């Protein structure tokens with residue numbers, strides 16, 4: 001039987017330098033901050049502010065932004081359900097590698113479906129570690145606000161029927177049932193980017209990801 005199209009007969013290769021060594025070198029613990037929310041909810045804004053804040057504190061992070069990855073790694077994928085699922089799976093796998101490298105990986109994707117987000121969480125869980133490695137941040141920004149921002153003009157096109165299957169308009173967004181951090185408006189005002197980033201940094205600090213004992 002042909003195995004040309006399957007990853008069979010492959011073996012895991014161990015290396016002398018491991019994750020613990022890399023973490024010691026960096027004085028931080030590798031993990032994934034996964035930011036989910038509607039288009040225009042502020043995912044990229046938080047991702048950049050968080051990366052900047054971590055950088056200022058001497059912590060190494062890397063942003064995996066859905067939009068950016070669709071220019072390269074995921075350029076073959078569209079927005080139908082199975083493409084989004086594959087997009088999220090691939091980004092989850094890449095994020096896992098970054099976390100293994102010892103980095104604080106910030107994945108910023110709409111990731112609208114609960115099933116795929118849960119699969120990423122499971123993929124990033126490790127029985128050897130009590131502490132989870134994926135930390136979900138839900139940008140709970142109302143659709144009306146995202147649409148009023150319409151930074152890229154995509155909501156307008158979706159409402160006009162010129163983009164089909166746009167999240168929140170004619171494609172679903174399933175809010176997380178479980179998330180570590182939820183960012184929402186307070187008294188009708190969105191927190192400033194630095195404040196949102198500060199909330200995530202404080203969380204990572206309390207959980208012990210910003211140093212190695």
Ligand SMILES: Nc1ncnc2c1ncn2[C@@H]1O[C@H](COP(=O)(O)OS(=O)(=O)O)[C@@H](OP(=O)(O)O)[C@H]1O
Nearest residue numbers: 039040066067079084087109110111112165166167
């Ligand atoms: N149909 C449709 N629905 C939603 N978004 C669309 C669509 N078509 C293009 N775009 C643009 O693609 C960006 C979302 O890509 P993601 O990889 O994050 O999407 S997903 O997680 O696979 O659902 C998204 O970026 P953000 O606005 O930063 O979220 C849009 O710019």
Ligand SMILES: Nc1ncnc2c1ncn2[C@@H]1O[C@H](COP(=O)(O)OP(=O)(O)O)[C@@H](O)[C@H]1O
Nearest residue numbers: 039040041042043044045149151190191192193
């Ligand atoms: N906390 C915030 N307060 C005010 N405006 C914001 C905030 N976060 C994002 N924005 C603005 O909303 C728009 C969409 O933000 P963006 O980060 O690109 O969202 P997403 O990555 O989820 O599509 C941008 O014009 C951005 O400047």
